[in-house]
Amino acid sequence: MLARAEETLVWLNRAAVIALMATMALLVFVNVISRYVFNHSIIWVEEVTQYEMIWVTYLGAGLALREGRHVALESLQDLLPLSLRRFARIFIWIAMFAFLIALTVLGFMMSAFTWDHETPVLNMHAGIPYLAIPIGALLFALHLVLIARDFVEKRFEQVEDLEAYAE
Numbered sequence: 001m002l003a004r005a006e007e008t009l010v011w012l013n014r015a016a017v018i019a020l021m022a023t024m025a026l027l028v029f030v031n032v033i034s035r036y037v038f039n040h041s042i043i044w045v046e047e048v049t050q051y052e053m054i055w056v057t058y059l060g061a062g063l064a065l066r067e068g069r070h071v072a073l074e075s076l077q078d079l080l081p082l083s084l085r086r087f088a089r090i091f092i093w094i095a096m097f098a099f100l101i102a103l104t105v106l107g108f109m110m111s112a113f114t115w116d117h118e119t120p121v122l123n124m125h126a127g128i129p130y131l132a133i134p135i136g137a138l139l140f141a142l143h144l145v146l147i148a149r150d151f152v153e154k155r156f157e158q159v160e161d162l163e164a165y166a167e
Contacts, residue, residue, distance in 0.1 A: 006146050010063070013139065017060045024052045047121040051129040058136020062143030068156030089152045093144065100141035107134030 031045040064070055077088045111134060115127035150156065 009142070009146075010066070013059060013063055013143075017056055017063065020052045020056045020059070024049045024056070044121050047119060051119075051132075054129055055132045055136070058132040059139060061136060062140040065140065065143055065151075066147055066156065068154075086152060089154070093148060093151055097141055097144055100137045100144065103137035104134045104141065107131075107137055110134075 027042075027045045027049055031042045035041045061070075077085050080088060107130065111127040111130040113127075114130055115125050117126035118124065119126050119129070144151065147156075
């Protein structure tokens with residue numbers, strides 16, 4: 001049952017990132033056509049796509065972690081004996097988890113602090129774009145918990161190599 005819940009979480013997370021990126025691309029494309037063909041720019045597109053990019057970044061971070069796609073300097077830990085290497089990975093996991101929980105708490109505080117302000121063009125609560133930080137950090141922490149053993153043992157999900165598509 002836990003595996004099914006994890007699959008659903010990953011699927012929903014990917015779907016959200018894909019939907020945000022698709023609408024972002026579509027909005028930018030429509031705005032470019034509108035600007036150069038009709039000489040009219042849709043004023044709210046820039047603001048919406050900026051906020052979508054922030055959401056994509058924070059929501060996609062946990063997915064990137066699952067695939068081992070974050071930048072990591074592992075040369076020092078690779079020089080350690082296997083037992084110390086495992087301890088170092090556990091320490092890194094704990095440090096990451098603590099950072100993500102702090103980011104979640106501080107992100108919610110930041111969102112609450114800016115909630116009564118309005119965005120320049122859309123006039124929506126300014127705290128809404130800031131919600132990407134705590135929600136993304138919490139989701140990242142959840143992914144980190146779900147793959148804890150794999151993270152410590154440096155086993156990441158395999159994804160299809162883009163070079164295979166080029167051939």
